[in-house]
Amino acid sequence: MSADQLLDALDPDQREVARALTGPVCVLAGAGTGKTRAITHRIAYGVRTGAYTPTAVLAVTFTARAAGEMRTRLRELDVVGVQARTFHAAALRQLSYFWPKVIGGAPSRILEHKAPVVAEAAARLGLGVDRLSVRDLSSEIEWAKVSLVAPGDYAVAAAAIDRPPPAGYDRTTVARLMEQYEQAKEGRNVIDFEDVLLYLGRILQERRDIAETVRSQYRHFVVDEYQDVSPLQQWLLDQWLGGRTELCVVGDPNQTIYSFTGATPHHLLTFSTTHPGATVVRLVRDYRSTPQVVDLANRMLSRTPAQRRREGGIELIAQRPAGPPVGFTAYGDDEAEAAGIAGRIRRLVAAGTPAREIAVLYRTNAQSAAFEQSLAEAGIGYLVRGGDRFFARREVRDAILLLRGAARARAEEPMVEAVRSVLSSSGWSPDPPSARGAVRERWEALQALVALADDLAAARGGTTLVDLVTELDERAAAQHAPTVDGVTLASLHAAKGLEWDAVFLAGLSEGLMPISLAETDAAVAEERRLLYVGVTRAREHLELSFARARNPGGRAGRKRTRFLDGIWPEEGSGRRRPGAVRGSVLTGEHDPALFEALREWRSRVAAETDKPAWTVLVDATLEAIAELKPASVSELSRVQGIGPAKIDRYGATVLAIVAAHR
CATH class of the missing domain: 1.10.10 (Arc Repressor Mutant, subunit A)
Incomplete structure (x- = not known):
């Protein structure tokens, strides 16, 4: 492809990203908006136009899968030589190269798992620990290191953000354990994965000759999923850059869900302040999900467009044709919920949706047991992602x-x-x-x-x-029958970065969503973003559910999540979508031209009033209008979702738009 053909393959916003070849550049990319396509075409366009030498580009992301996808896309664009790696892979490659020169001898062995060394450190302190306590303490050590918190500063730093210590230990004990962990590592002549970034960053900071070598090699940097960058990763990135500004970052603050591991959207949200004059591009066209799913995702965030702009967020605009309405089901108990979802999956598979394109997502891994059982009883294959089967x-x-x-x-x-x-x-x-x-x-x-x-x-x-x-x-x-083409069972965290034709979001009750451990405003806000991530995994079919009781015949004391206030259908309305007609059944075959005209009108009203589009009229209501084509106020009033107040405000305009398309 020529340089012009590369641009022709992009939408206007993606094209703006590709043309922004000199940094700093910040791309705020919503779910399903083609961010990987945009940044790989940007790199390819830079190479085609001679602005970039392929070997001078370093693109880093957070998972090996994402890095592999980026390399594949670049190969398909006939771009060879660009380094696309995870932070750790890129850092380890450089550290291994410079280790003999700076430290001497062979590089230390990388510690695959912290647990043995943490257990040794605990034994030195006389602490009684079990396997799971060791696992939690290992995670806390990792959090401290990626947050650039030294052992001596841990107690104060953790208290400052009200971070509870793990496994029931006090913060002072955890700090002492961290010190012993570092000593035990040194005694074994090993380094952990965080040390890879720390050692390389210090070498670049202290050895000017080596820093100049690296900076002369890599002149252009791209960082994907920038909302998940940790202070340690940002510090290493600063060493790579050495004060230069040839940096393009891509992220979505609405998908920040890993703060417990040290990830923070701070660097993404303050990018324009840190880099005055930066080019900022918003990718808002969602190519993944139907308008019904996108509308729900936008409403989930419950913020006005002005608030979203201030906070760096975006409102998605669906590009796919209309699909089935989002399903909302309140089951009597957990068993009924699992069985009901299995039944829905069986019907989807019978209708032609491959089992591998269906997922059941939940908040905690322990919730998988009920769905494993229900799918096994229904004879539907499944696989558990991000954890062992129950x-x-x-x-x-x-x-x-x-x-x-x-x-x-x-x-x-x-x-x-x-x-x-x-x-x-x-x-x-x-x-x-x-x-x-x-x-x-x-x-x-x-x-x-x-x-x-x-x-x-x-x-x-x-x-x-x-x-x-x-x-x-x-x-x-x-539940141990072998599965190949199976339904995916996964926690919401494990589902990040994935997508399916059909998604079932289960267990959406208070205490699970948000989780009962979310006791601060920031924690609850992250739980909302976690549910947003779950919603945006669905391409076409999306079902939300919760159970009123744990056991059959038990007390129905559960309440659905607060995050669906104003979204969940009224009691007694069942699975009817908001746009259903009172006393009638819609076929779903609406006039697409009229629907688009109504959406354009709604967008103008939303922009003029600085309100979310869904507060004017939701997509399902517009679809119903586009199907029924009401000719009078009386007929318009029969559409669910447009009551007397909205008829007074918008009725005449809506009827005029309909008349123009009748």
Whole structure:
């Protein structure tokens, strides 16, 4: 492709990105807006026009999958020589090259897992730790290092942001453990993944000759998913740049969901301040999702266009044809929700949607158990992404072994009480722990076993531990059938960066969304963004649901998430979409030209009033109008979503637009 042909393949906003060849450049790219296409075409356009030498470009992102996709796109554009890597891969390559010259000898071995060294550090301090505590402490050490918090500063820094210490330890103890961890690493002659970035950054900062070598090699930088950059990664990027401004960053503040790992949108949101005169481009055309999904995503953020602009966010504009309405279902209990979703999936597969193009997303990994069971019973293959299947998790396997032993020794004891007694020795308690991370995940998995025991006792009566173990064995066997073309089960965090034709967002009740651990305004805001990420994974079919009770016949005390206030249909309206006609059924075959004319009018009204477009009329209402083509106020009033106030305000204009297309 010629340089002009490269530009012809882009939409106007993407073309603006491609033409912005000199930095600094900030691309605010919403979900599904083609950001990878824009930045790879930018690199290719720079190479075609002679502005870039391919080997002088370093593009970094956060996952090997994303880096691989970028390399593939560049090859398809006949661009060879550009380095597209993760932060760690790029840093390790440079560190390995300069290590013999700066430090001497062979590079230290990279520590694959922190756990053994953390356990050694804990032993030096005489701390009693188990496997899950070690895992949580390892995560906390990683957070401190990527946040550039030294061991001596940890207690003060964590207290300043009210960050709870992991695994029930106090902050001073965690700080001492961090010091011992660094000493234990040194004794083993190993470095961890964070050290790779730290060592390279220090070398570039302290050795001018090496810094000049690297900076003469790489003159143009591209950073994808910039909203997830950590202070450590930003510091290394600053060393790479050395005060230069040939930098293009791409990100979406609405998709910042990893703050617990040290990621922060601060650098993205302050880019224009840090780099005065920077070119800022917004990608808002969503090519992934239907207007129905996009409208819900925009409404989810519940901010005005002016607020979004101030906060760096964007409002998506759907580019795909209209699709089916978003489904909203309140089930009686968790079992009914899992079975209902399995039934919906079965119908989608029968209608031609491949199982691999369907996903069930939830907030916590422990929620997967119910969906694994329901899909297995329905004969639908599935795979669990981002974690083990429920019965493959170590804490679950260990718990079942304990229950099996207890079934032999305590056969006469009432099952419900026996299960609680046995699992208490594995970390279960009646109330969830306040700790986050692996300790909380273990409790959730054990709580799922307790809940199953309660369900069996309520459904059958007279059940014993032997009956429970038999039930668990049968479920484990059913859920370990090999799957290839299966439905994806994933947590919302694990779904980031992926997309499917059909997405089911399950368990959307208070306590799970937002999670009960989200106790600050910032934490709740991140939970809202997490749900936004889930919504924007859907291309065509999107179903949202929650269960009013945990068990069949149980107290219906759950409430749906606050994030869907004003969006969830009124009680008793079932799955009817907002644009349904009172007393009638729509076919969905509306006049596309009229629909687009109505959308253009709505956009003008929204811009004039500085309000979100959906506050004028939602897409489903416009579709209903475009299908019915009302000729009078009386006919217009029959459309759900346009009441007396909106008829007074917009009725005459809407009827005039309809008349022009009748």
